[in-house]
Amino acid sequence: MPEKLIDLKNITKRYDENVVLDDFSLYIRENEFVTLLGPSGCGKTTTLRIIGGFEKPDSGTVLFQNKDITDLPPNKRELNTVFQKYALFPHMTIADNIAFGLRIHKKSDAYIRDKISYALKLVNLEGYENRMPESLSGGQQQRIAIARAIVNEPKVLLLDEPLGALDLKLRQDMQYELIRLKNELGITFVYVTHDQEEALTMSDTIVVMNQGYIQQIGTPTDIYNEPQNAFVADFIGDSNIVSGIMIRDKLVEILGARFDCVDTGFGENRPVDVVIRPEDIDLVDPKDGTIEGVVTDVIFKGVHYEMCVMSNGFEWIVHSTDCFPVDTHVGIHVDPFDIQIMHKPESEDEKAVAVDE
Amino acid sequence: MKKHRGIKMLYLILMLIFLYAPILTLMVLSFNASKSRSKWGGFTLDWYISLVEDGAIISAFKTTLIIAFLSAFIATILGTAACIGMQTMRRKFRRLILAITNIPMLNADIVTGVSLMLLFIAARMTMGFKTVLLAHITFNIPYVILSVMPRFKQLNRNTYEAALDLGASPIYAFFRVTLPDLMPAIFSGFLMSFTMSLDDFIITHFTKGAGFDTLSTKIYSEVKKGIKPEIYALSTLMFAAVLLLLWLVNYHPWTRRKNDGANKKKFRALPGAAAVIVTVLCVSGLLSGCGSSAAADYSNPNSLFIYNAGEYIDPDLLTEFEDETGINVVYDEFETLEIMYPKVESGAAKYDLICPSDYMIEKMKDNDLLQPINIDNIPNLKNIGESYWETARSFDPENKYAVPYCWGTVGILYNKTMVDEPVDSWSILWNEKYKDQILMQDSVRDAMMVALKSLGYSANTTDEKELREATELLKKQKPLVQAYVVDQVRDKMIGNEAALGVIYSGEAIFTKRENPDLDYVVPKEGSNIWLDCWVMPKSAKHIENAEKFLNFLSRPDIAYRNFDYITYSTPNTAARELIPDEDIRNSEIAFPDLTKMSDLETYSFLGEKEDRYLNSLWREVKAH
Numbered sequence: 001m002p003e004k005l006i007d008l009k010n011i012t013k014r015y016d017e018n019v020v021l022d023d024f025s026l027y028i029r030e031n032e033f034v035t036l037l038g039p040s041g042c043g044k045t046t047t048l049r050i051i052g053g054f055e056k057p058d059s060g061t062v063l064f065q066n067k068d069i070t071d072l073p074p075n076k077r078e079l080n081t082v083f084q085k086y087a088l089f090p091h092m093t094i095a096d097n098i099a100f101g102l103r104i105h106k107k108s109d110a111y112i113r114d115k116i117s118y119a120l121k122l123v124n125l126e127g128y129e130n131r132m133p134e135s136l137s138g139g140q141q142q143r144i145a146i147a148r149a150i151v152n153e154p155k156v157l158l159l160d161e162p163l164g165a166l167d168l169k170l171r172q173d174m175q176y177e178l179i180r181l182k183n184e185l186g187i188t189f190v191y192v193t194h195d196q197e198e199a200l201t202m203s204d205t206i207v208v209m210n211q212g213y214i215q216q217i218g219t220p221t222d223i224y225n226e227p228q229n230a231f232v233a234d235f236i237g238d239s240n241i242v243s244g245i246m247i248r249d250k251l252v253e254i255l256g257a258r259f260d261c262v263d264t265g266f267g268e269n270r271p272v273d274v275v276i277r278p279e280d281i282d283l284v285d286p287k288d289g290t291i292e293g294v295v296t297d298v299i300f301k302g303v304h305y306e307m308c309v310m311s312n313g314f315e316w317i318v319h320s321t322d323c324f325p326v327d328t329h330v331g332i333h334v335d336p337f338d339i340q341i342m343h344k345p346e347s348e349d350e351k352a353v354a355v356d357e
Numbered sequence: 358m359k360k361h362r363g364i365k366m367l368y369l370i371l372m373l374i375f376l377y378a379p380i381l382t383l384m385v386l387s388f389n390a391s392k393s394r395s396k397w398g399g400f401t402l403d404w405y406i407s408l409v410e411d412g413a414i415i416s417a418f419k420t421t422l423i424i425a426f427l428s429a430f431i432a433t434i435l436g437t438a439a440c441i442g443m444q445t446m447r448r449k450f451r452r453l454i455l456a457i458t459n460i461p462m463l464n465a466d467i468v469t470g471v472s473l474m475l476l477f478i479a480a481r482m483t484m485g486f487k488t489v490l491l492a493h494i495t496f497n498i499p500y501v502i503l504s505v506m507p508r509f510k511q512l513n514r515n516t517y518e519a520a521l522d523l524g525a526s527p528i529y530a531f532f533r534v535t536l537p538d539l540m541p542a543i544f545s546g547f548l549m550s551f552t553m554s555l556d557d558f559i560i561t562h563f564t565k566g567a568g569f570d571t572l573s574t575k576i577y578s579e580v581k582k583g584i585k586p587e588i589y590a591l592s593t594l595m596f597a598a599v600l601l602l603l604w605l606v607n608y609h610p611w612t613r614r615k616n617d618g619a620n621k622k623k624f625r626a627l628p629g630a631a632a633v634i635v636t637v638l639c640v641s642g643l644l645s646g647c648g649s650s651a652a653a654d655y656s657n658p659n660s661l662f663i664y665n666a667g668e669y670i671d672p673d674l675l676t677e678f679e680d681e682t683g684i685n686v687v688y689d690e691f692e693t694l695e696i697m698y699p700k701v702e703s704g705a706a707k708y709d710l711i712c713p714s715d716y717m718i719e720k721m722k723d724n725d726l727l728q729p730i731n732i733d734n735i736p737n738l739k740n741i742g743e744s745y746w747e748t749a750r751s752f753d754p755e756n757k758y759a760v761p762y763c764w765g766t767v768g769i770l771y772n773k774t775m776v777d778e779p780v781d782s783w784s785i786l787w788n789e790k791y792k793d794q795i796l797m798q799d800s801v802r803d804a805m806m807v808a809l810k811s812l813g814y815s816a817n818t819t820d821e822k823e824l825r826e827a828t829e830l831l832k833k834q835k836p837l838v839q840a841y842v843v844d845q846v847r848d849k850m851i852g853n854e855a856a857l858g859v860i861y862s863g864e865a866i867f868t869k870r871e872n873p874d875l876d877y878v879v880p881k882e883g884s885n886i887w888l889d890c891w892v893m894p895k896s897a898k899h900i901e902n903a904e905k906f907l908n909f910l911s912r913p914d915i916a917y918r919n920f921d922y923i924t925y926s927t928p929n930t931a932a933r934e935l936i937p938d939e940d941i942r943n944s945e946i947a948f949p950d951l952t953k954m955s956d957l958e959t960y961s962f963l964g965e966k967e968d969r970y971l972n973s974l975w976r977e978v979k980a981h
Contacts, residue, residue, distance in 0.1 A: 054518055074521040075530075081522045087515035091537040101523030145519075152523065 003065075005030045005156065005188055006051060011060035013046055020046045021212045024060070028156075028190060033182055035191045035199040038209035039235065044192045045160055047209075051190060052081045052158050065155075079156040080149035084164050086141040088133035094120075094144055095129040101152040119147035122181065139170045146181070156188045163198065175201050196236050200224060208232050229342055233275040240281070240316050243344070244274040252341060255312040257291040261339040273342040278319040280338035283309070289331015295324045380596060387589035404590040414591065417575035420486075421555060424571060428493030429550035435494070436501025437543055441531075443502075444509050455506065462499040469496060470563035477564060478703040483655075484566025492564040493557065497550035504546035508539055545606045552602040555595070566706055567655070567662050568687035578690065655707045660685040661902040664697060664708040666889075669763075671922035678909050684902050701894055702726060709897040710906065714889050715959040718759050719752040721892065723962070728895045729757040734904045737911035744951040745928035748888050751959045759890035760907055763925040765862040766886050766949065766957065767803055768879040770846070772872075775856035783811035783880045786857060787830075792837045796849060796858035799841040801975040802960055803885070804831060807859060810882045816958045819967050824974060831978045841979070850875055861887075863925040865946050877946045883956020888928075 006028040013021040021043045028034050036044035049055040050062060053074035062070045069077060080101070088097050095116050102112045120126050123143035133141055142162055149157055159178075163171045179202055182189050193199055199206050200220040208215040208223060208231075215235075216228045227233035230241050244254040249264040254274055266272055286292050293311030305323045309316040309330060316332065324330055387405070391398025408414060439458070443451045461469060473492045474484075482488055516538065520530035536543075558573035565574060572595060579588055655662060667690045675686050689708070691697040694717045700706040702724065713721065721727050732738055738760065745761040753759045771780045775794065778785070786795055786807065797804055806816040808827035818824065839855055846858040851872045860868070865877035891910075893903055909915060916932035926947045927933065936942040951957065963971070 052518075052522060054521075073527075074518070075524045075526055081519065083515040083519055085513055085515055087513055087519040089516055089520070089534050089537075100520065100525075104524040104529070148519075148523070 003030050004028070004063075005032075005065060006190070007063040007066075008047070008050070009061045009063065011047075011050060011057045011062070013043075013050065013055065013057050019212060021050075021057070024212065024214070026207060026214065026217075028188060030155075031186060031188055033179075033189045033191065033202060033204045035193060035203040035206050036209055037193060037196060037199040037206050037235075038215075039194055041211075042209040043212040044194075044209050048081075048158050048160055048190060048192045051156075052079065053077050078154055079158060080152055080154040081158040081160065082142070082145050082149050082162045084161045086133075086138075086145045086165075088141055088144060088148070090133055092133075093129065094125075094131050094133065094136075097133065097144060098148045098151055100148065105152070115151045119151045122150070122184070123147045123177075139166055139174065142166065142174065143177070146178075150181070150185060150187075154187065156190060159189060159191045161193055162191075163195075164193075171198070178202060200236075208235065210235075226340060227275060227342070229345070230273050230275070233273075233340070233342070238278050238317055238319075240276045240278065242274050242276070242314055244272050244341075246270045246272045246341065250336070252339065255291060255314055259290055259334060259339055260336040261341060262337050263339070263341040266341060266343070271344050273344050275340040275342060276316075276334055276338060278306070278317040279304070280334060281309075281316060281318045281320075282333045282335075283307070283318060283320060283322070283324055284331045284333050286329050286331040289333050291332050293330055293332055295326050295328045295330060298323060298326055383589050384593045384596075386586065387593045389586070392586060404586040405594075408587045408590045408594075411587065413570075414572070414575060414587070417570040417572050420569070421571040421573075424486075424490055424493055424561075425551045425554035428490055428497050428554045429547050432494045432497035432550045433501050433543060433547045436498045436546060437505050437539070439498070439502055440505045440509050443506070455502070458499050458502050461496060462503070466496075466557070466559040467563075470560040473560065474563040475699075478699055478705045481703055482705060483707060484564060484700065484705050485569050488564045488566065489561055489569065489571070492560050493554045496557070496560060497553055500549045500553055501543075501546035504549055505539060505542045508542035512538055548602050548606045552599055552606070555599060555602075567664075567689050567708065655898070657685065658899070659683070659902075660687060661710070661899050661906055662687045662689075662708040663906070664689050664691060664701075664706065664711045666691060666694075666712060669712065669889075669923060669925075671919050674910075674915060674919060677915075678906060681909070682902075682905055684905065686906075704896060707896055707898075708894060709899045709903040710891050711894060712762055712889055712891055714887055715749075715752050716962040718890060718892055720962045721894075722753065722758055726894055727758045727892050728897065730760060730891075730893050730907070731904065732756075732760075734901075735760075735908045735911065737908045740911050740913055740916070740929045740931040742928055742930040745888065748886060748951070748957075748959060749890060752961065753890075759892050760911075761928040762889050762891055762910075763863075763923070764886065764888040764928055765926050766879050767798075767806065767859065767861055767884050768865070768877050770850050770858045770860040770865055770868060770875055770877050772850065772853060772856050772874050773876055774874050775853075780857075780876075780878050781881050783807055783882055786859070787811075787834055787837070789837065791856050793839045794856035795834075795838050796846045796855045797834075797838050797841050798846065798859045799843050801971050803859065804841075804975065804978070805971060806885050806960075808834075810880070810884060810956070813882065816885055817961045817963065819963060824971070828974045828978060832981045835978065835981050862946050862949075866924055866941070866944070869946070879949060879954065879957075883954075883958065886951075886957040886959055888959060 004027045008024060008026045011021050011024040012019070013024075024043070024047065026047070036047055038044050046055060050057050053069070053072060053076075057070065060070075061068055064078070089100065092100070098116050098119055099112045102115060107115075116129060117126070120128060123146055125140060125143055125147070128136070128140070128144070133144065136144065142165075146157075146162070163174050166174060175198060178189070178191075182202075191199075191202065200223075203220055205217065206220055206223050207217050210231050216223060216232045218226075223232065224236055227236060227239075233239040233241055242254055244252045246252050246263075246266040246268070247258065248268045249266075250261055252259050252261050252263075252272065252274060283289075291311050293309040293316065295307050296310050296315070297308040299306045300323075301319075304319045304321050307318045307320065307324060309318055309332065311332060388400050388402070389396075389398055390401035390403065443454055446454065470492075473488075473495065477484060477488045477491075512535065517530055517535050520534040521527065525533065556573070557571075558577060561571050561574050562577070565571075570578070572591065576588055576591060579585065654660075661684050663686060665688070669690075670688075672688075675688055678684070679686050689706075691700075694713050697711065697713065698717065698720070701708065701711065701721070718727075741761055745764065746756050748764070749756060749759050749761055769780055769783070769785070776785075776791070785791070786797075797807075802816075805824070805827055808830045809816055809818060809823065812823070812826055812830065814820075814823045814827070840849075842849070846860050847864050847868050849855050850858050850860070851868055853872070853874075860877070862877065862879075865875075869875050869877065891907055893900070897903060910919070911929060913929065913931035913935055916927055916929035917935040920927040920929075920932060920936070933942060933948060941947060
């Protein structure tokens with residue numbers, strides 16, 4: 001296992017009465033692409049700013065290669081940030097923007113020249129040296145911002161929703177670009193986003209956050225397929241979350257019908273939350289299904305149809321390449337390994353409390 | 358539709374005429390070869406040429422530029438620093454501070470001016486370049502904040518953080534990244550301040566000192582003497598300059614956020630050039646200004662500082678005195694004695710000779726502000742008539758401090774065609790026959806004097822019973838009075854709008870010349886006689902020069918010419934002999950025989966408490 005590069009220990013941060021991070025701990029390993037994912041206000045940007053040195057935690061420590069950097073100002077830290085709104089210096093040329101950090105560190109002119117052309121090549125913007133930032137498109141500006149950060153050869157690159165202001169197509173292109181950069185440069189990326197698709201596409205590790213607490217840490221596959229609580233399940237992709245009763249190991253009752261599943265260890269006759277992804281529901285002939293329902297709504301989504309199926313007072317969301325018209329009576333079938341069982345939170349508070357890794 | 362457009366056009370044109378007709382008139386007149394304001398005498402640039410040749414105006418112009426540049430420059434630094442500070446404050450506190458800094462801008466200039474004057478006086482600062490500069494910096498700072506603060510809010514805070522992130526220290530990041538981003542707003546704040554400073558009259562007026570003038574105060578003092586075409590030219594130039602600056606502030610790309618980087622370099626040239634020109638002008642003004650400001654330096658032994666009421670001397674005589682003696686005269690005018698007094702008392706204004714009235718001389722003497730004048734060193738004082746020395750003894754018993762300069766009486770001006778009985782008594786002002794034909798002075802001492810004298814009391818009485826009686830008498834008179842006015846007595850009487858009016862003798866000579874039906878009389882019950890004298894404040898340093906000046910003024914030919922210019926009665930008997938017009942020389946109005954007139958009293962200083970009491974009585978009359 002690679003070394004822990006960044007280690008946040010028991011960080012608490014308040015703005016006035018508002019607690020943004022509460023006893024927050026997280027470590028990031030070398031050469032990892034870590035994404036902090038969560039809705040706005042979950043504390044992900046604050047975490048990034050604490051790592052960058054722009055905010056000081058009220059308590060707790062930040063370790064970088066096992067050295068305490070909690071009180072180190074940003075200009076003394078060996079990491080660089082790519083900001084959400086590019087933050088290029090508007091009165092400087094692209095070359096001057098990129099050379100800004102190098103000049104401060106008193107690099108030679110020849111070195112700076114080489115670095116500029118190397119960085120521009122890396123972000124596919126060769127020949128833009130003498131342009132002004134405002135003459136570039138949003139995507140180009142963001143790439144310059146990345147170039148400006150990486151020429152300083154930081155150990156860690158912090159990216160604060162860098163693609164948030166770009167349109168969909170550009171965003172997708174940039175996602176691949178970032179993965180390529182990460183692989184070429186071999187440095188650690190800490191990436192903040194609220195876009196689950198971005199997180200799933202690029203990350204080695206995703207940290208799902210809500211209200212200042214970590215909800216789940218894991219690979220994209222883990223997070224998607226085995227959400228540990230209703231919040232994660234709901235936030236990552238579309239989900240059907242329905243109350244159920246765990247009859248015994250490998251058998252759960254949902255809406256009065258019994259489904260086979262693969263989960264064990266929840267006890268007997270315990271209330272649980274059941275998560276079933278829309279694409280994991282098979283619509284079959286009513287007599288072949290575990291439970292019956294009526295199609296109430298159909299929307300064509302391109303790759304698939306999205307349908308609402310009403311059964312016993314619960315509305316299922318179903319994704320399927322086959323279309324069932326409205327008012328069709330259908331049966332619902334789910335394979336046992338597609339059913340994800342979760343503990344029911346006992347209070348509202350518990351919903352947001354950190355889950356052990 | 359078409360008809361409506363015509364109406365809209367017409368409305369627009371009318372509005373533009375309404376807005377710009379005055380300034381256009383001024384501009385046209387500045388090129389008019391004829392001095393007349395109503396006749397076109399052909400196109401000329403003569404007024405502009407003579408303007409450039411006028412040393413006093415050019416020096417005022419330089420002063421204006423220096424003050425404008427320095428005050429705008431310093432205010433820009435202070436204002437920008439204030440914005441930086443405010444930016445880091447909490448929102449609530451920032452709003453409060455912002456509101457506080459905005460208040461001086463909304464405050465009436467006159468309030469700002471007077472309060473700054475009081476502050477400088479309280480701080481015992483000498484009024485001059487320094488005080489005006491401080492005042493201008495003060496009123497400019499809010500404009501800089503107003504211009505810079507919104508830009509701060511637009512600023513992408515991330516650029517500053519990005520600079521830190523790339524290894525810049527906070528100071529380096531500010532100067533290299535934040536400041537260039539703010540520059541357009543800072544530049545427009547500077548230009549706005551520069552314009553405000555160029556424009557300002559009122560605040561400068563109250564905070565300036567001896568021999569110091571900016572263009573606007575210079576224009577004001579010139580206009581008081583009569584409007585010369587050079588002033589049209591000067592005003593036109595000022596208007597054009599301010600217009601140019603405002604254009605730079607509002608429309609120039611350099612002060613606006615530009616969207617196209619390619620155009621930037623092209624646009625930069627023009628304001629850059631403008632900035633260079635402004636700077637060169639200011640610096641050259643600053644250098645040459647050092648020379649001219651030395652002229653107003655009180656420590657220069659070869660100078661004389663004079664403080665007089667407005668339009669109270671023939672200005673040619675000052676030049677003549679300078680030519681004759683080589684002494685450099687710094688001449689200043691005060692608005693009222695009440696404004697003069699605190700400036701002199703605090704030492705904020707340093708003068709060698711001041712010309713106050715009787716009661717004020719008494720007050721200054723009582724407060725130990727005067728030094729004796731050595732009459733033996735001024736031989737020409739023998740030309741002052743003994744009766745005037747006698748009058749002066751009422752406030753200067755040993756004739757030690759005051760040299761008589763001008764004097765006069767208060768009396769009744771009447772229209773011979775409208776009044777059929779002989780006028781020789783104040784009582785005619787209570788005659789029902791002249792209801793709505795009577796004009797009274799709107800001044801507490803003069804009005805009270807009329808009532809007290811007609812009751813047979815002293816004009817300086819403090820007896821409560823006598824004052825009460827006089828008040829009741831004035832109340833009784835009120836229904837008969839057409840109006841309580843000051844200067845309008847003269848105009849209304851000339852225009853035959855009233856039959857009787859209380860007026861000063863100096864004005865009487867003038868009105869009689871304009872309307873021969875008018876005549877002036879000092880009523881037999883007695884009246885006020887006022888006497889203005891030259892006094893030397895204790896702090897005066899150029900005593901010998903002051904003595905030379907008083908000797909010069911008392912020379913018969915000089916005193917006569919001065920009388921001819923200002924038309925107030927001169928106490929110089931030798932000068933009176935030189936008046937060619939026999940009617941004036943022997944005029945009962947200009948030169949009444951003081952020995953024949955009893956009961957002429959000077960006003961004496963009654964004390965603050967008594968002044969307040971008199972004022973309350975006067976309000977009672979006015980409200981009746």
